[in-house]
Amino acid sequence: MQSLVVAKDLVKIYQAGEVEVKALRGVSFEIDSGQFVSFTGPSGSGKTTLLNLIGSLDVQTSGELIVAGQAANQLNIRQRANFRGNNIGIIFQDFNLIPVLTVRENIEYPLLMVKPTPAAERHKIVSELMEKVGIAEQAEKFPNQISGGQKQRVAIARALSTAPKLVLADEPTANLDKATSTRIIDLMKELKNQLGTSFIFSTHDPRVVSHADVIYVLEDGQLQTPTAENTMGHGGSK
Template sequence: MAEQEEVLRAEGLRKSYNVGQPNEVEVLHGIDMRLDRADFAALVGPSGSGKSTLLNLIGLLDSPSGGELYLRGQPTREMDDEARTALRGRHIGFVFQFHHLIGAFSALENVLMPWMVANGRPTPEITDVARGLLADVGLEKLSDRRPDQLSGGQQQRVAIARALVTRPSLLLADEPTGNLDTKTAAEIFELLRRFNEQFGCAVLVVTHDPRLSETCDRTITLVDGEIVSDESHPRSRQSR
């Protein structure tokens, strides 16, 4: 069944910082988790519990100190940087708290960036895909604007469209609504949900807001570098 298709699996994932130095510290102590294609999951936990560290490992932006991470069944720990970068570019989309859009580029050019990094000059086909994504996030009329001509919520919508332009199988979002008002934050979560259903793209989103994590189908709680609970609550899907 497609819904059960495994996108990501972590086995005994560990992460230490400052390895070999007096201030060496292990911040993830053996994470086991699995994300399937249909998952729309929240990652919650106190500040400093290791959420961003875990997201960076899962997103192949950083390497674990121990354990293994499988992306679509492929072990990634032994890969060299080039292979990891290629795998990340193909399968993972990222949204951060601060959008990291490029100021000199239009919304459309920003959305095209991840594709251009992997493939070079944009084709008419991918430009259509990017315009379609901007329309999906409600910004079709603003595609020529630069980030500083957009509101915070609009910038984050561009960042979501950008994360999806390569049609990733996994979308990772680290406090994407951290600096947005409540209503805009809820709209961003609705968008993530819509793409999860529309593209069959697994979503893992870090949030501090229980009202937002409740809209997800699953809540994974991290405390002091360990998963202390992993609860499914798919009722939110039916009650919408």
């Protein structure tokens, strides 16, 4: 089976003023379709940078990265936006819902602005997703009228609305309490099983990490050698 994500010797160097920051120092890995993958590690270890590269929000300084058969660093800004719209769903730590749109409209947004979809099909997709993530009753509410957990459910539904091959979630539970975090991770895993969509998320919460099929540990911009602790009980862990 062809890997969904292939990274070889990924290096990302930022220029922060006059200081050169090596955020990733030669990272290599492969992720297959349908996997529930976690990148974990302390703050500043390069998790978000790596997710940004996988999501084609940014391009590597050197190395090779192929996502869904495409090397994003060969695309221009417009092509990268198009690639993300067709292949990748993104869930943010702060939910990042559009405040002037209702729950329904937030989920519908990518089907209007990113991947235009006929109205009937669009309404069907949105309704089904709202049912799946359990926020159908909040459909006409605005983001400031719902809880943090509900916002993240909306964000998940929005990320899945275009039926992407891959969903990226950067610290998806960082702003949620323990119980809600567990429910959100369970929901993501359930959706992964139902839809076959791959999920890659970054987190430093051990409770969240424990749900992953595959766990990668990042430290100081490098992948750590798998340990018994981070592979135990998770088939396919690396």
